[in-house]
Structure formats: C-alpha cells, structure tokens
Amino acid sequence: MTKKRKAVVVWVCVILALLVGVFLTSPQGEKQESIKEVMRDAVMHDVNQISLFGVTDVNAGLISGVIVTSALLIVAALIRVFFIPKFQYIPGKFQLVLEQIVGFFADFAKKNSPHRHRFLSVYIFCAGSYIFVGTLFELLGVQAITTSGRPITLPAPLSDINGAIALGCLSYLIVVSGGIVGNGAKGIGLALKDFSMPLSMSFRLFGALLSGVLVTELLYYYFVLSFGLPVVAGVLFTLLHALVQTYVLIMLTSSSYGEVSKPHKK
Template structure:
C-alpha cells in the first residue's frame, strides 16, 4: 500500500468513525433509559427484575448466558474434534499448539498438585474454560429480551450468584471426591475441615465477576462515558477477570484437592507443624495474590 492510499484509508476510517459518533450523540437524548442507575446496579446483583424466559422457565439472564456459552463451547469442541484433532501433527501448528497449551496447562496444574489427577485435570479444564469464556462473553453484548419486554445485554454466567454458588459448591464436591479417592472416609473429614471453602470459592467468583459487571454497567449507563473508556474498562474488568478468576478457582481447587487426597504417611509432630504451616502459607499466598490482582 502506497503512502497516498494509506492516507486515504485513514481519512475514510476517521470519517466513518465521526459519522457513527455523531449518530450516537444525535440518537441519544435519554429516551431509551427505562431504569435508574440504582435499579440497573441492583438488578445486576439480584437479577430480580430483568428475568428471561428459558424453555418456559423464568430465569436469571446469567443462566441463559451459561447455556449460550456452553452451547458455543460444545460446538467449538465438536468442530475441533471432527476437523482439527484428526489432523494433529507431531510438530504442532499454531492452532494445535494453542489447544495443546491449554490442555497441558490444566493437566500439568493437576499433576503438580495431586497424585490422583485424571479427573481433576478434566474438571479444572472445563471449569477454567467455562469461567474464561463465560466472562469474555460479557464483552460481546449479546442482547436478550426480558419477560417484561425490555432488551438487556447478557451478563457473564458467573456474575449470577446461582452460577457462582454452583461453581463453588461443585468445586468443593470435586475436592471432597479427591479426599475420598485418596483417603477414603478420612478424606471426607479432611474436606469437611475446610467447611468455609464452598462459600469462599462461590463468593470470590461472584464478587470478582460482579464488580466487573457493575463497573461495565455503570460505564455503559451514561452515554458520555461510552466513548473510548469501554475499551479500557472492557480489557481491565473483563479480560483480566476472565484470566485471573479462571486461574484462581482452578488453582485453589487443585491445591485443596491435592491436600485432601494426599495419603502419604504423616511426618513427625514438629515436621508436621512446619509442613502444615507451609501448606497454609502457600494457600494463603495464592489467595492473597489473586485478591490483590482482583483489587488492582
């Protein structure tokens, strides 16, 4: 492309952007706002106003997002299984490398934390993928119609408290299954010791994703904030959350799974204390780092 052509292209692009900007300002005028910002924020937390219809059931929009994300992921997996995986080569291409890196990441995380890691690897792979893509789904702004006839932008599946509770509790059950697989009935006791885990896992996920959703809602509510800023907000509060929360939940699940499924004989008392202290410090460090990243 010559210099002149490039200049022309830039001018055309700037004109198109200016037209869209003018159109967005001219078509604004506040006529589309049917809820106050308080109502929008409240609904983002409670999901009691804008409910959507899913196969005859009135559900939170997060569940519909979850179904859409799952369907999308399953279709993607099916396409990969049919068209990509049979053509895998010993020296991987770019896409194969991406798939292998993602699978290897979760598989190695499971291997690194527990001796019994077959199921754990598969679970954290699914959970990590679901959290990551589910959170990024928010960026697409897929529209849905509520039962009351309003149009809403579908949120991340896990910004719905029910979705977050499901993920937290399921992770806890998976941890318990690891305890049973590694230590039998004793494993259940070991897992029950960490009784606060389902709540902390659920609410960490919910809080982190909700905060992102709230900031995004707030930014999009005021049209004056809707220029340029969403690019930063979208990246900061969605992409980073997607990465961090997927990493934190999978890391914590595999860490606790490894702890409760560990059946090596107990070291002597002094060493045991030291060992336990080290384990607790590691877990606390992971949680602190994740929280600090989320807060940042």
C-alpha cells in the first residue's frame, strides 16, 4: 500500500470515527423547537427577538444588518487608510478588484440611466454591497442570544421582512426622486405609475432571501441532512442567490430610475 493510499484510509477512518462520535453524543431529544416553530419564526420573526443595545427588542435580521454594516464600514475604513493612498496609475491586483467593483456599478448606472446617473451609481453600489455581503453573512453562522436566552444563528439581514420592505421602499423613493429631479411634477407622475414597485421589490427580496433561510434551517434541523449536503445546498445556493438578488435589485432600480429621469419632450 502506498503512503498516499494509507493517508486516505486513515483520513476516512478519522471521519467515520468522528461521525460515530457525533451520532452517539447527538442531543436529538433536546431540541427546543419543532421544525414547524423554526420555519414559522424564520418567516414571522415574532419569537426569537434580540435586544438592540438594551433599547428595544428587534428581529435577528436587524442585528445581522447592524453587524454587516459595521463590518463593511470597518473594512472600508481600513481600505481608505491603508490601500487607497497607495493607489498607482498602473493598478495592482487589489486595486484592480476595487476599481472593477466601483467601475461596474458606475457603468451599470450610466448604461441604464444615461441622463442622470451619479447619485444612482452611489445608491446601487451601497445597496448591492449590502445585499451581497448581507446574504453571504448567513454562511458565517454567527450566533446570538435571544431575549428568551436561546442561542440562534443570525440570518441574512434581508430575510427579515422589515429589512426587505425598507430596501424596497427606499429603492422606490430613489426612483421617485430621480423622476422629480429629471422631470419635475411630471416625473412624480411617471414614477407613481409603477406604484406596485415597492411592494414587488420588497417581497421579491424577502421571498428570495427567506427561501435560502428556510432551506438552510431545514438542512440543519435534521441531523442526517446536515452532513455534506449543506456544502452544496447552503454555500452554493447562498452564493448564487446573493449574486442574483444583488443584480435584480440594482437592475430594477437602475432601469426604473433611467426611465423616469429621462427628459420627456413636451
């Protein structure tokens, strides 16, 4: 038997031993919630609430949002202090990545709203970053303690219906503001034609993010499903819908903004 094969056999034996250990020590009987309660709470967010700095009790999604915002701002500050002053005209790899990201959003806004795009590009950059990083945040499995003393895994910020409504309505307000700046009172009329937009945007975001949460909850709730399968169903699906939801929101906002801010001939 070669050394390589021996190593593989040892590795497999270790995995099997660990699996046996996990099964033998499994606290299956100690689940505090049924799958029905877990699913219901993922949708309703009315059971597992977390205290926000002791001021008020909020849904776990809001805590995730605050953590994501803090993390993004810290990373942005570090980049601002340590990397941006060292930018070169011929960019390095990290500078190139940053420029590509910023350039992507700027070009996207310019392409969809050629007449007025500066503010839009900033908005879609921030919204895109928030949705993408926020969705990937659920992969980290950050734990928090609820007001009832139970530990829970923090979900994506936008899997909270309130977060999705906030972003959907804000996007709609941005579109309306583009209409007002571009076409005055007529622009409001143009934007109000799509009155269902905030609702559709909010629930699209919520539905998409919630589906990820439900699948992940389901996988981790049942012990036998939580080996191997989450790698595909959790990680890959989360990555995929992080990208898709980011693209959908910025695309819808940009195209609507471009449509209402386009100067209309009298």
